[in-house]
Amino acid sequence: MSHNSFGHILRVTTWGESHGPAIGAVVDGCPPGITLSEADIQPWLDRRRPGTSRFTTQRQEPDAVRILSGVFEGLTTGTPISLMIENVDQRSKDYSDIARAYRPGHADYAYDVKYGLRDPRGGGRSSARETACRVAAGAVARLVIPQVRVRGWVEAIGGDAIDPARFDDAQIDANPFFCPDAAAAARWEGLVDAARKAGSSLGAVIACEATGVPAGWGAPLYAKLDAELAAAAMSINAVKGVEIGDGFAAAALSGEANADPMRPGRDGAMPLFLANHAGGVAGGIATGQPVRLRVAFKPTSSILTPVETVTRTGEATTLATRGRHDPCVGIRGVPVVEAMVALVLADQMMLHRAQTGAQAGR
Numbered sequence: 001m002s003h004n005s006f007g008h009i010l011r012v013t014t015w016g017e018s019h020g021p022a023i024g025a026v027v028d029g030c031p032p033g034i035t036l037s038e039a040d041i042q043p044w045l046d047r048r049r050p051g052t053s054r055f056t057t058q059r060q061e062p063d064a065v066r067i068l069s070g071v072f073e074g075l076t077t078g079t080p081i082s083l084m085i086e087n088v089d090q091r092s093k094d095y096s097d098i099a100r101a102y103r104p105g106h107a108d109y110a111y112d113v114k115y116g117l118r119d120p121r122g123g124g125r126s127s128a129r130e131t132a133c134r135v136a137a138g139a140v141a142r143l144v145i146p147q148v149r150v151r152g153w154v155e156a157i158g159g160d161a162i163d164p165a166r167f168d169d170a171q172i173d174a175n176p177f178f179c180p181d182a183a184a185a186a187r188w189e190g191l192v193d194a195a196r197k198a199g200s201s202l203g204a205v206i207a208c209e210a211t212g213v214p215a216g217w218g219a220p221l222y223a224k225l226d227a228e229l230a231a232a233a234m235s236i237n238a239v240k241g242v243e244i245g246d247g248f249a250a251a252a253l254s255g256e257a258n259a260d261p262m263r264p265g266r267d268g269a270m271p272l273f274l275a276n277h278a279g280g281v282a283g284g285i286a287t288g289q290p291v292r293l294r295v296a297f298k299p300t301s302s303i304l305t306p307v308e309t310v311t312r313t314g315e316a317t318t319l320a321t322r323g324r325h326d327p328c329v330g331i332r333g334v335p336v337v338e339a340m341v342a343l344v345l346a347d348q349m350m351l352h353r354a355q356t357g358a359q360a361g362r
């Protein structure tokens with residue numbers, strides 16, 4: 001299987017399967033001299049970890065990370081950083097039925113038709129379990145760009161959205177939904193509980209904002225910052241859509257309504273922007289405004305509700321997927337989206353420095 005790596009200078013390769021002995025990531029290109037230990041990575045993994053509430057899969061994984069290489073006496077050495085997370089709570093017998101039939105909406109058929117074989121235990125590489133590797137790598141990326149703050153939250157579940165007027169950053173970590181609106185979080189308890197009890201699932205929309213991104217990161221054409229962010233977010237399992245800034249809503253605006261007017265900054269400072277419809281990116285290059293994107297997660301494909309499908313030999317059947325699954329996979333997608341944004345921004349910082357030298361980060 002190819003294409004398990006991404007990034008240009010800061011390059012990440014993830015490895016492992018949902019029900020294998022371990023999963024992990026190799027982070028190559030990290031600058032030397034950065035303080036790094038497991039304690040810098042573990043808090044981010046704990047935010048994504050399964051089994052933390054009744055609204056997520058009840059698979060019990062500690063997601064304890066080990067650094068196997070690339071660090072000496074607490075500092076990165078500039079060599080590949082190998083990160084490993086052991087799988088300790090696999091239950092492969094739950095997947096005996098999907099070894100003979102395909103889960104509709106999942107990658108089972110696509111993997112089989114491409115490779116001629118697949119690992120049905122939890123979906124193998126197509127499982128959301130792989131995203132723990134991205135979160136671990138993203139923790140390293142955050143240390144490369146300490147001037148940048150990456151913050152994500154759930155904006156909607158099952159079509160029920162937050163009220164922007166009630167946005168409270170402190171609420172994001174105060175409830176199991178990463179929700180900045182306490183009233184919406186209370187409603188979502190009932191929504192997600194009902195879906196779980198019905199053996200079904202719900203989709204979600206995640207928003208993410210990166211502040212402190214200097215103007216100039218990115219490239220005009222084939223390494224556009226917004227294109228790199230979109231590709232990184234779309235690579236996450238279960239993601240079906242990405243918007244930068246106003247996204248599709250911009251198509252309904254006039255030119256003057258969509259413009260981001262500027263005023264002179266004080267004492268030769270950067271211009272003062274009066275709007276941010278572009279999401280902090282113009283012509284593929286950061287403007288210095290907050291970088292904003294929204295990511296759509298589909299409902300979890302593994303559900304208890306019987307759905308029509310076919311077997312590997314082409315016979316009609318129905319399939320209800322047993323096992324432990326997220327009733328809304330988008331909830332735990334917040335730390336994953338944050339990690340991918342951090343990885344892209346760290347990579348873009350290094351690309352910018354390589355091309356512009358002393359002008360980097362101006």
